[in-house]
Amino acid sequence: MRSRLPLLAIFPVTVLTIVLGSPFILGNHPVRWESGSALPKVVIGDEKDSSTSSGHKSGTATASSPSGSASSAADALQVAKPWKQGMAQWGVQLYWEEEKTKRSDTFIEKQARKQAEYLIGLGANSVSVSFPFFIQNSTSDTLSAGAKTPSPERLQKVLKVFKDAGFRTQVRPILDEGTLKPTKHWRGDIDPASRSAWFASYKKFLTPYLRAADDAKTNTFVIGTELNSLEGDVGWEPLVSYTEKNFSGEVSYNANWDNYVTGRINMPVNHLGVDAYFPVKVPDTAPVSALVKGWNTWLDRKATGPLPKILVSETGIGAMNGAYHAPGDFYARRAVNPHVQANWYKAVCQVVQERKMQGIYWWSLWFDDDPNTKPDDKVASRLDFAGRPLSEAAIKSCFTSDYAGPGTATTN
Incomplete structure (x- = not known):
């Protein structure tokens, strides 16, 4: 039987009014740099030379490999410590939009290997492939793939690269927010x-x-992400049941942090991730x-002590x-x-370990980017961590720590 995710605490209404009333100021949900952004994107180079490709990041100077041995990682292309049940999930959200000029399958597979090599250098054992689907407007009851949505066939090819390298996938x-x-x-x-139509x-x-x-033996399929207004709808039960019949791995839901700390995430799944962007008012x-104190203050509003059933998705x-x-705030x-980003990573990693959480997936790498180039801060998102040495060092220190994970207890 699937258990419902419990309500452990309720946020004071007055605090909710202040915090949740200003979503874009406080960053209560990630305002992503996705399609429709006014920010410029750099033209990708010839697919024959994938080392020059760059999706939303620009820069020609090669960054130091986080592994310190890029060639050996490329030769083996194998995770040092493959994930097993009960271990922490140390991962990254790999965001994939198909480009206007569709790349060949060969290019896609090579690009996946490049990202896998980089993640191995960071000490990651997990990867989440995020990709967009589209809706016409906020009241539409139909949704669909779009030109930027990777096909299932191409997705399977990418998943196979990561699975063959030993990653938890x-x-x-x-849902893309461009419209x-x-x-x-x-x-x-x-x-x-x-x-019902939706x-x-x-x-x-x-x-x-x-x-x-x-078919790609993926570990987890996330049935929904940050769909606050639809949580608890009766439509989820048959959809999750259908998903479990057609997918043999975990079925998960990723809640936005505001809903997580303020109420019950009423979803018929056994696995919960939290997209966590807690504002901390410090210099x-x-x-x-x-x-660390700021993160714990937020988490304590839901539950105190260990959180072995919760993943920072x-x-x-x-x-x-x-x-x-x-x-x-993805647009500022x-x-x-760089110290701000690196210290944040250190703090989140410490919280995850001290509270016995399931792990972390950092946002993000863009699939078509070359992670071994320094970000050009004239055009690149400030959230880029690839090519920022302090941030890469913080991630690697986290991913290669002695934290054994939350254990083998059944989750949610």
């Missing part, structure tokens, strides 16, 4: 005219991806201990001044400050 479709931005909506407040449309879209994920010079922060106050482009 996860598939995570995520919602003009009306100031986001994926967490959509209100389909017909919810769920029928979602099932139709998911079906070939479930089959591809199952840029704050020590790691202050950030997505978190990140910009390498810039003022980011602690709004880590979920203030002065670069």
Whole structure:
């Protein structure tokens, strides 16, 4: 039987009014740099030379390999300590949008190997492949793949590269917000005219991806991400049951952090991830201990003590001044400050270990980027960590720590 995720605490209404009333200021949900962004994107080079490809990041100077031995990692392309049940999931969200000029399958597989090599150098044992699907507006009851949605066949090829290298793999479709931005909506407040039609449309879209994920022996399929307004709907029960019949791995849901700390995540799944962008009101010079305290203050509003059933399914922060106050603000482009990002990573890793959580997936790597190039801060997202030595060192220190994981107890 699937257990419902419990309500452990309720947030005071007054605090909710202050915090949740200003989502974009405080960053209560990640405002992603996805399709529809006004920020420029760099043209990708010839696919014959994948070393020059760059999706949303620019830069020609080669960054130091986080492994210190890129060639040996490339030769073996094998995770040092493959994930096993009960171990921590040390991973990254790999975000994949198909480019306007569709790349060949050969290029896609080579690019997947490049990302795998980089993640092995960081000490990762897990990867989550996130990709967009689309809706016309906030009240639409149909959704679909788009030009930027990878096909199930190509997704399966990428998953195979990571699985062959020993990674724990996860598939995570995520509703693109490009058509919602003009009306100031986001994926967490959509209100389909017909919810039954919406769920029928979602099932139709998911079906070939479930089959591809199952064929690739994927560990987890995320059935929904940050869909606050639809949580608890009766449509989830038959959809999750259908998913479990067509996919042999875990079925998970990724809740947005605001809903997680303020109420019950009423979803018929056994595995819960939290997309965690907790604002911490401290100066840029704050020590790691202050950030740890800030995270624990937020988490304690839900439950105190160990959280072995909870995975930090997505978190990140910009390498810039003022980011602690709004880590979920994906559009701000203030002065670069790599210490802010690195210290945030150190703090989150410490919290995850001290509270016996299941692990972390950092946001993010873009699939078509070359992770071995330094980000060009004139165009690159401040949330890029690849090519930022302090951040890479913090991630590697976390991923190669002695934390054994939450154990083998059944989750949620």
